Amino acid sequence: MANLTLVQAINLALIQEMERDDRIIILGEDIGVNGGVFRVTEGLHKRFGEKRVVDTPLAESGILGTAIGLAMAGLRPIPEIQFEGFLAPAYDQICTHAARMRSRTRGALTVPLTVRVPIGGGIHAPELHSDSPEAVYAHQPGIKVVMPSSPYDAKGLLISAIRDPDPVIFFEPKRLYRAFREEVPEDEYTIPLGKARVVAEGDEVTVISWGAPVVQCMTAIEASGKSIELIDLRTIYPIDTQTIVQSVRKTGRAVIVHEAPKNCGLGAEIASRIMEHCFLYLEAPIQRVTGFDMTMPYYKKELEYLPEAERIGKALAEVAAY
Amino acid sequence: MPARTVYTASIESVSILDEHGRFDAQLGADLIPNDDLVKLYEQMAISRRFDEIAFKLQRSGRMGTYPENRGQEATSLGAAYVLNKDDWLVTCYRENTGLFWRGLPMEYILLHWMGDERGNKIPDGLCITPLAIPIGTQMLHAAGLAWAAKYREEKRIACTFFGDGATSEGDFHEAMNFAANLDLPIVFFCQNNGWAISVPTNKQCSAPTLAQRGIAYGMDCIQCDGNDIFAVVRVMKEASQRARETNRPTFIEALTYRLGDHTTADDARRYRDEAELQMWMQRDPIIRLGNYLKELKLWDRSKEDALQERAKAEVADAVKRAEEIADTPIEEYFDAMYADIPEELRRQRDTLRTSSLGQEGFAQGVETPTKQGIEETVN
Numbered sequence: 001m002a003n004l005t006l007v008q009a010i011n012l013a014l015i016q017e018m019e020r021d022d023r024i025i026i027l028g029e030d031i032g033v034n035g036g037v038f039r040v041t042e043g044l045h046k047r048f049g050e051k052r053v054v055d056t057p058l059a060e061s062g063i064l065g066t067a068i069g070l071a072m073a074g075l076r077p078i079p080e081i082q083f084e085g086f087l088a089p090a091y092d093q094i095c096t097h098a099a100r101m102r103s104r105t106r107g108a109l110t111v112p113l114t115v116r117v118p119i120g121g122g123i124h125a126p127e128l129h130s131d132s133p134e135a136v137y138a139h140q141p142g143i144k145v146v147m148p149s150s151p152y153d154a155k156g157l158l159i160s161a162i163r164d165p166d167p168v169i170f171f172e173p174k175r176l177y178r179a180f181r182e183e184v185p186e187d188e189y190t191i192p193l194g195k196a197r198v199v200a201e202g203d204e205v206t207v208i209s210w211g212a213p214v215v216q217c218m219t220a221i222e223a224s225g226k227s228i229e230l231i232d233l234r235t236i237y238p239i240d241t242q243t244i245v246q247s248v249r250k251t252g253r254a255v256i257v258h259e260a261p262k263n264c265g266l267g268a269e270i271a272s273r274i275m276e277h278c279f280l281y282l283e284a285p286i287q288r289v290t291g292f293d294m295t296m297p298y299y300k301k302e303l304e305y306l307p308e309a310e311r312i313g314k315a316l317a318e319v320a321a322y
Numbered sequence: 323m324p325a326r327t328v329y330t331a332s333i334e335s336v337s338i339l340d341e342h343g344r345f346d347a348q349l350g351a352d353l354i355p356n357d358d359l360v361k362l363y364e365q366m367a368i369s370r371r372f373d374e375i376a377f378k379l380q381r382s383g384r385m386g387t388y389p390e391n392r393g394q395e396a397t398s399l400g401a402a403y404v405l406n407k408d409d410w411l412v413t414c415y416r417e418n419t420g421l422f423w424r425g426l427p428m429e430y431i432l433l434h435w436m437g438d439e440r441g442n443k444i445p446d447g448l449c450i451t452p453l454a455i456p457i458g459t460q461m462l463h464a465a466g467l468a469w470a471a472k473y474r475e476e477k478r479i480a481c482t483f484f485g486d487g488a489t490s491e492g493d494f495h496e497a498m499n500f501a502a503n504l505d506l507p508i509v510f511f512c513q514n515n516g517w518a519i520s521v522p523t524n525k526q527c528s529a530p531t532l533a534q535r536g537i538a539y540g541m542d543c544i545q546c547d548g549n550d551i552f553a554v555v556r557v558m559k560e561a562s563q564r565a566r567e568t569n570r571p572t573f574i575e576a577l578t579y580r581l582g583d584h585t586t587a588d589d590a591r592r593y594r595d596e597a598e599l600q601m602w603m604q605r606d607p608i609i610r611l612g613n614y615l616k617e618l619k620l621w622d623r624s625k626e627d628a629l630q631e632r633a634k635a636e637v638a639d640a641v642k643r644a645e646e647i648a649d650t651p652i653e654e655y656f657d658a659m660y661a662d663i664p665e666e667l668r669r670q671r672d673t674l675r676t677s678s679l680g681q682e683g684f685a686q687g688v689e690t691p692t693k694q695g696i697e698e699t700v701n
Contacts, residue, residue, distance in 0.1 A: 057499050057500055057503055059496040061462070061492060062462060062465075062493070064462075065459065065462025065465070066497075066500055069462065069463040069465055069470065069480075071466070072463060072466070073467050075470050075473065092459060093462065096459060097459060097460075102658065103439070103658040105439070105452055106440055106443040106658055108442070108446075109444070109452070142659055166660050166661055194665075238664035238665065238666065277678065
């Protein structure tokens, strides 16, 4: 056991998986000698050499496109895209090819890659370094989308993602990279994709979140003094409907919290699933506490945009009193 | 200090058997054995027959949109002829002849254009990727496949095909740059057929050749007559040897022409001159090789008649296999999405419903679900 940050937990998972499986190549911008702009791949270049830890030209579509080829050839590439705002140039390769290869070839060719992408705001970063586009990718059939909210989960989920036979986008909440430490086993373990975690049990309201806002939710719940159940989705596609449904049937009230804009955010999908499965159990309208439907503000105003604990707390009080 | 020249470059263009039947005995010496020449000619003729029948299938409503390959047979064929069986062929959608040469059964191409994904289910052991519909994205996959071969220290390479229009796409440039910088064993094979649907090549690139695009990436590049099987084979031999022995990429620009429309949904008369088409008809790669074979006494009327009969029969068989393939239940489409089907997708498969009341197995006619009903079906 070691007390690790989320960055260190991911680094450990990468090292352990690379030692276990020589089909793994990691590739991306500045991930080699420099260890990545967030130092997530620190030490890997030295440890595994430039053949397996590859500084590529600066081209996101190129990184994803070549990773698709590597994966089709039977390797297990782990491309890194430096920030979620620069995932857009690779969108074409992800959605036009990676997501469709298995189905369009009826399994003759598959794309077992894991693309790691720092996501979200809250670190006073420049423009296009703070967005939350996870719903865009969750909407695309053929890929899986994962977002951990703790060091322990990050390691176990990343190992599962790497071993998954289908393409996985692994979003890393950069606000949590060094926000806190947690006991992370040295030994190998996996956390299954598609399974949510009940972070805190309660019976008055269910809060559903993922990534960095999970921490804000914990603060809000603590301050509320109420018995609130917090679910961290961990995987946002496929969504663990069962865990959500079981909880909301118990509480009858649901609040969904995410950083991305409200309109067409993943909260809408989750709210629909709750309606479908918990209609007669609901005691209050399902609430969404999210980013606003605006361009992500520059960092001066980012904390007013993000679903911070105070705003979450207000929704909790309102939905509990409804 | 006066400016000095730090770099100069030139582009070579290779032609061996020209449209008038003139053969460059030096460049063409010992390039293709006579037996193989005959086989290559036969493959082109069969592929041409396939193309004509595919066109008719579309026109008679038996197949969807189809992109004619007519006129471009020598390019992909020459490349596939040179490559080893375990080299990757990463094609666009006008490389039927090379794919057939490699061993892809003809019905696969038909199935694809008949709206059946099984046309992309490449048989085991064939190092082919399925047809690529978006323009210019598959070259990156070829670079990745070549990279994997290099990583595993295999002596295999990748060859990727694309058109003139694709060289305007960003991914083309990223693939070229990755290949050159990472030293990947790959051949970029550009079929410059003059037109990207209705836009001529000079609107894609204002340089005099497409081949010179390779210079900017520090890779070898060359142009050839794409309707001359000898020229294609010669430049491919050099390029594939370079890739295999030195991990260096090559960019080949093969000059050819699409004798048909872009696809069956297009009408090329709207944008190109009849005179241009007529000129390129004279450069037809099949006629050219056929005349050469006759000169060498390797071909005659009776052989041609027998070949046409064979082509007719083989294509007819392929059409039969494509049209008579057993229907796939829609459930298999759900199963094809992931290695392990997600729960919601499984429900959609099992009920063929997305509306949750239908999904959850409520009895037909029940208007309002009960709490008990939900408990029973969700748990």
